Amino acid sequence: MKFRIIWIDDSLGWVNSVRDTMREAFIEAKFDPIIEEYTLVNDEVREAINNNYLDLLIIDCNLPGINGNEFILELRSQRCFSHIIFYSENANNLRLVQADNHFSHVTPRDSFNDVIENVADQAFRKYNHPAFMRGLLLSEFIDLESLLNDLISQCFKDNSAYFRDSIINKGGESFGLGTKQQFIGRLLKDPKIINEEMKGKIRDIDFTTSNFQKNILEKRNILAHAYPDYDIDTHQIKLISAKDTTVFNADWFYETRNNIHIYKNKIKKLLALELYKVVNP
Numbered sequence: 001m002k003f004r005i006i007w008i009d010d011s012l013g014w015v016n017s018v019r020d021t022m023r024e025a026f027i028e029a030k031f032d033p034i035i036e037e038y039t040l041v042n043d044e045v046r047e048a049i050n051n052n053y054l055d056l057l058i059i060d061c062n063l064p065g066i067n068g069n070e071f072i073l074e075l076r077s078q079r080c081f082s083h084i085i086f087y088s089e090n091a092n093n094l095r096l097v098q099a100d101n102h103f104s105h106v107t108p109r110d111s112f113n114d115v116i117e118n119v120a121d122q123a124f125r126k127y128n129h130p131a132f133m134r135g136l137l138l139s140e141f142i143d144l145e146s147l148l149n150d151l152i153s154q155c156f157k158d159n160s161a162y163f164r165d166s167i168i169n170k171g172g173e174s175f176g177l178g179t180k181q182q183f184i185g186r187l188l189k190d191p192k193i194i195n196e197e198m199k200g201k202i203r204d205i206d207f208t209t210s211n212f213q214k215n216i217l218e219k220r221n222i223l224a225h226a227y228p229d230y231d232i233d234t235h236q237i238k239l240i241s242a243k244d245t246t247v248f249n250a251d252w253f254y255e256t257r258n259n260i261h262i263y264k265n266k267i268k269k270l271l272a273l274e275l276y277k278v279v280n281p
Contacts, residue, residue, distance in 0.1 A: 001030070001031055001127055001250035001253070001254060002031070002032045002034055002250075002254050003026050003031035003032065003033050003034065003055045003056070003123065004034045004036075004052065004053065004054055004055050004056075005026075005033055005034065005035045005055065005056045005057075005058065006035075006036050006037075006038065006045070006048060006049060006054060006056075006057050006058070007035060007036070007037045007038070007058040007059075008037075008038045008039070008040070008041060008058070008059040008060065008063065009037075009039070009058070009059070009063070010039040010040060010060070010063060011060065014109070015037065018112060018113065019035070021113055021116070022035075022116050023035065025113075025116050025117045025120040026120045026123075029120040029121060029123060029124035030128075031120070031123065031124070031127075036048060040063060040064070041059075041063060041065070041066055041071070046078075049075065049078070049080055050078055050080070050265070051261075051265055052261050052265075053082075053140075053258065053260075053261045054080060055082055055083065055123065056082055056083045056085070056119065056123075057075070057080075057082055057083070057084045058084075058085045058087070059071070059084070059085070059086055059087075060086075060087060060088060061086050061087065061088035061106075062088050062089065072084065079143055079264075083105070083119055083123075084105070085105045085107065085112075085115060085119065086105070086106045086107070087106075087108065087109050087111075087115075088108065088109060089108075089109045105119070127250075127253075129237075130237055130238060130239040130248065131228065131237075133239075133248070133253050134223060134226060134239060134248075136257075137223055137253065137256055137257060137260070138220075138223060138224065140260045140261075141177070141216075141220045141223075141260065143264070144177075144216070144260055144263060144264050144267070145177050145180070147264055147267040147268065147271070148177070148180045148181065148184065148267055149180070150267075150271060151267055151270055151271055151275075152180060152183060152184065154271060154274070154275065154276050155187060155275055155276050156276070157276040177216070177217060177220070178213070181212050181216075181217075182209060184207065185207070185208075185209045185212075187275070188202055188207060188270075198273065201273060202270075202273070205266050205269050205270060206266070207263075207266045207267075212263065215259040216260065216263055219256045219259065221243065222241055222243050222244065222246050223256070225241070225242040225243050226239045226240060226241050226242060226246075226248065227239070227240055227242060228240070
């Protein structure tokens with residue numbers, strides 16, 4: 001299974017000295033580590049974090065202009081819930097960083113290899129447990145739907161709270177994810193837009209109903225109706241599809257999670273366009 005890591009440190013000599021050890025820790029845990037390295041926190045790094053799912057973020061606390069606590073809050077507010085490892089050669093820097101309650105580690109640089117091995121072992125046990133992977137992906141689907149709710153509400157900007165309470169979640173019930181996507185699809189299909197530049201931006205985002213149906217709705221429905229079963233030959237718990245012959249292996253989970261994040265980013269881009277200014281629902 002692919003394991004995506006972003007590593008931010010401007011001490012290239014030290015990074016070079018421990019990179020192979022870190023990679024080997026994840027390879028031994030049956031992962032294929034994909035490591036992206038940066039030397040500072042800037043817009044390029046933020047885009048790399050936001051534009052795809054992330055399994056692990058590793059960051060040196062001693063980088064200029066970085067407040068560890070503020071950076072964690074920024075990441076979590078952007079729906080990045082990956083593991084985070086903060087480390088530093090200077091112990092005084094670590095005292096200023098508080099580990100949050102969602103898979104974060106604050107460690108001296110001398111303990112880096114031990115922490116990496118621990119994280120790799122935890123990831124192996126979680127990612128090879130079908131109940132965890134099922135729960136992880138279902139939570140990702142819920143997060144995607146929340147973004148879609150934000151986009152729909154934005155189209156009714158002046159009455160957004162009322163619309164969310166009385167239409168999206170009327171009477172404690174909620175329209176299905178497919179219905180919400182179709183609503184947005186209709187708005188984008190025939191928007192009352194004069195600005196050709198805006199039309200081009202919407203075309204580039206390519207928020208299509210057919211791809212959403214195939215890559216999101218069908219995958220979510222398959223996962224939602226899956227059930228656990230014990231394989232007497234391998235002595236492992238597996239997920240069994242109640243709808244078709246889907247095999248829930250590492251490739252399936254990776255592809256599905258990747259598709260979820262592709263559509264999360266599409267919705268975020270649509271939110272940034274402030275469609276309420278040009279779309280008349």
